[in-house]
Amino acid sequence: MCDKTVQFSVLCSMLDAVARSKKPLLKRKHLRTFLDHVYTDHEFFSALRLILPGLDKERGTYGLKEAVLGKCIADALGLAKESEDAKKLLNWKKGSNAGNFPLVSAEVLYRRQSSSSGNLTIKDVNDYLDKLAAAESRDAKTTILAELINKTNAHEMRWIIIFILKELKLGISEKTVLHEFHPDAEDLFNVTCDLKLVCEKLKDRSQRFKRQDIVVGKPVRPQLASRVSGVEEAWKKLKGKRIVAECKFDGDRTQIHKNVNEVHFYSRSFIDHKEYTDGMAAVIIKQVKIDHCILDGEMLVWNKLTNRFAEFGSNQEVAKAAKDGLETDQQLCFVAFDILYSGDCSVTHQGLAERQILLKQVVQPLKGSLELLFPGSGCGHQDQPLWSTLVHTPEEINKFFMETVENRDEGIVLKDLDSKWEPGDRSGKWVKLKPDYVHAESELDALIIGCYLGSGRRGGEIGQFLLGLAEKPTQGGHPTRFFSFCKVGSGLSDNERDVLVSKLKPYLREVGRNTKPPSFYIVTNSSKERPDFWVEQPEKSVILEITSDIRTIKSEVFAAPYSLRFPRTNRIRYDKPWYDCLDVDSLVQLVHSRSGN
Ligand code: ATP
Numbered sequence: 001m002c003d004k005t006v007q008f009s010v011l012c013s014m015l016d017a018v019a020r021s022k023k024p025l026l027k028r029k030h031l032r033t034f035l036d037h038v039y040t041d042h043e044f045f046s047a048l049r050l051i052l053p054g055l056d057k058e059r060g061t062y063g064l065k066e067a068v069l070g071k072c073i074a075d076a077l078g079l080a081k082e083s084e085d086a087k088k089l090l091n092w093k094k095g096s097n098a099g100n101f102p103l104v105s106a107e108v109l110y111r112r113q114s115s116s117s118g119n120l121t122i123k124d125v126n127d128y129l130d131k132l133a134a135a136e137s138r139d140a141k142t143t144i145l146a147e148l149i150n151k152t153n154a155h156e157m158r159w160i161i162i163f164i165l166k167e168l169k170l171g172i173s174e175k176t177v178l179h180e181f182h183p184d185a186e187d188l189f190n191v192t193c194d195l196k197l198v199c200e201k202l203k204d205r206s207q208r209f210k211r212q213d214i215v216v217g218k219p220v221r222p223q224l225a226s227r228v229s230g231v232e233e234a235w236k237k238l239k240g241k242r243i244v245a246e247c248k249f250d251g252d253r254t255q256i257h258k259n260v261n262e263v264h265f266y267s268r269s270f271i272d273h274k275e276y277t278d279g280m281a282a283v284i285i286k287q288v289k290i291d292h293c294i295l296d297g298e299m300l301v302w303n304k305l306t307n308r309f310a311e312f313g314s315n316q317e318v319a320k321a322a323k324d325g326l327e328t329d330q331q332l333c334f335v336a337f338d339i340l341y342s343g344d345c346s347v348t349h350q351g352l353a354e355r356q357i358l359l360k361q362v363v364q365p366l367k368g369s370l371e372l373l374f375p376g377s378g379c380g381h382q383d384q385p386l387w388s389t390l391v392h393t394p395e396e397i398n399k400f401f402m403e404t405v406e407n408r409d410e411g412i413v414l415k416d417l418d419s420k421w422e423p424g425d426r427s428g429k430w431v432k433l434k435p436d437y438v439h440a441e442s443e444l445d446a447l448i449i450g451c452y453l454g455s456g457r458r459g460g461e462i463g464q465f466l467l468g469l470a471e472k473p474t475q476g477g478h479p480t481r482f483f484s485f486c487k488v489g490s491g492l493s494d495n496e497r498d499v500l501v502s503k504l505k506p507y508l509r510e511v512g513r514n515t516k517p518p519s520f521y522i523v524t525n526s527s528k529e530r531p532d533f534w535v536e537q538p539e540k541s542v543i544l545e546i547t548s549d550i551r552t553i554k555s556e557v558f559a560a561p562y563s564l565r566f567p568r569t570n571r572i573r574y575d576k577p578w579y580d581c582l583d584v585d586s587l588v589q590l591v592h593s594r595s596g597n
Pocket of ligand 1: 252337
């Protein structure tokens with residue numbers, strides 16, 4: 001059989017069997033049987049791109065998350081806005097099957113679709129999905145979904161919805177799927193990031209494949225760092241090796257491929273960031289002295305006034321300003337910390353120390369625009385710590401870590417100077433040490449002002465909280481207004497959360513489409529700020545002690561001027577009265593005192 005004739009229902013049955021099986025071996029067997037017996041024409045790509053949607057870069061994005069998808073499906077079914085089923089789709093986080101959008105939609109679809117299979121082939125489904133991704137308007141997407149609904153049953157449609165949301169939850173890793181397809185599939189994918197090519201080259205599954213080297217123009221799966229909880233653990237992992245400690249820059253991991261006058265900027269998930277072209281391509285063409293080269297590093301923003309890297313999160317804005325030809329104080333800056341390809345061959349097999357020498361030979365740095373990382377490099381200010389240094393003892397690691405963190409950098413990465421660069425490897429040749437794994441610098445007390453329903457495992461239950469900070473009260477009084485500050489979901493055990501929610505429940509007001517927040521909460525218009533419930537009386541609410549990454553970030557989402565990165569609940573402060581939460585002025589002071597302003 002070929003992909004033109006394999007029925008989509010066969011794929012659905014296999015996916016059901018994999019999802020249902022508890023034992024990993026059985027899951028693998030179902031997948032293997034499907035691959036071994038269903039395809040005889042080797043068109044594996046059509047099925048594998050559905051099973052591993054995260055690896056398929058052939059199809060654009062659908063632009064459909066649950067909220068919009070729910071509206072499109074309701075329209076495709078011709079449901080009246082106020083009908084029970086339309087409400088069910090739109091309020092998918094509540095009611096039966098809460099938090100599981102595909103199940104909620106299947107429940108609605110079961111009542112409307114015929115029970116027999118629509119006889120679509122896998123190819124038909126892929127064609128429809130191509131059209132869905134290419135459709136620009138919501139109406140056009142709705143029309144395609146309506147056709148799909150007409151030609152499938154609810155069970156098949158549920159899987160299609162799962163593909164669109166890219167959340168298969170099969171309990172089987174991407175690595176295993178690739179391995180069941182072909183023993184060389186993972187290796188080949190790692191150096192090409194191209195699932196279609198992998199399926200074509202390995203279609204004869206009985207033939208082993210000669211290891212392929214990396215090439216300019218095909219992104220490579222990045223080498224990653226394993227996490228350690230402290231200097232001691234880092235030392236245990238790297239003791240006896242030649243170690244370099246580097247600053248962990250807080251930007252976007254980017255792989256730059258230069259092919260004469262053509263430059264590509266690949267993200268960690270192998271997306272080609274064309275928006276960096278205007279700001280960076282000319283710099284790369286000029287400063288990289290060879291025609292063919294792959295650099296590995298971090299894309300950041302450099303502030304020309306402060307002579308420092310800007311806070312995380314401004315890359316896109318600055319890239320857009322460069323595209324629009326706007327003069328600003330900020331510019332893109334690429335910090336190259338590795339070189340993977342030079343001239344006419346890959347250099348990943350060389351040790352890091354050798355690669356760093358090559359990096360310096362091949363790339364001419366340009367202040368604030370193209371920086372290089374090697375022992376001794378830094379921003380050039382004497383009062384600033386180096387970006388990279390050799391370390392020989394745990395004490396030296398600790399010193400570098402403390403200096404780096406005080407400088408408000410994200411943490412450090414320790415690397416074995418003799419190690420090869422391995423695609424997709426996280427085995428510990430690089431280890432990362434971040435302040436939030438070691439100690440949180442600040443513990444802040446914030447008041448719960450809203451609650452969000454969770455999805456997935458905690459579907460239908462409150463899973464996250466919107467926290468607020470007080471407006472500084474007049475002397476002796478209690479605060480009367482609270483500014484939204486951050487959203488927190490992690491840190492509490494299920495039991496702690498259940499007790500907390502049961503205490504808050506009597507005071508929760510469900511948020512409808514037109515519900516305004518209570519007047520004593522100051523919030524922005526951001527959609528992140530729309531919890532599912534407001535806590536109606538702040539005086540009945542509870543304070544959470546929050547720890548976070550060492551730095552605060554300027555907030556555009558929340559009403560308080562700063563928010564936290566990666567906030568986590570440390571403990572519930574039942575012992576603290578509601579009015580004793582942190583106030584906004586104190587937060588601002590705290591931030592300024594830390595940044596030395
Ligand atoms: P995190 O969320 O901690 O950044 P991560 O999951 O994105 O982790 P990791 O592999 O765990 O990625 O950490 C390595 C990441 O750190 C790299 O992907 C890169 O983006 C970033 N990084 C910053 N500076 C360096 C550096 N000097 N060397 C290697 N990676 C660095």
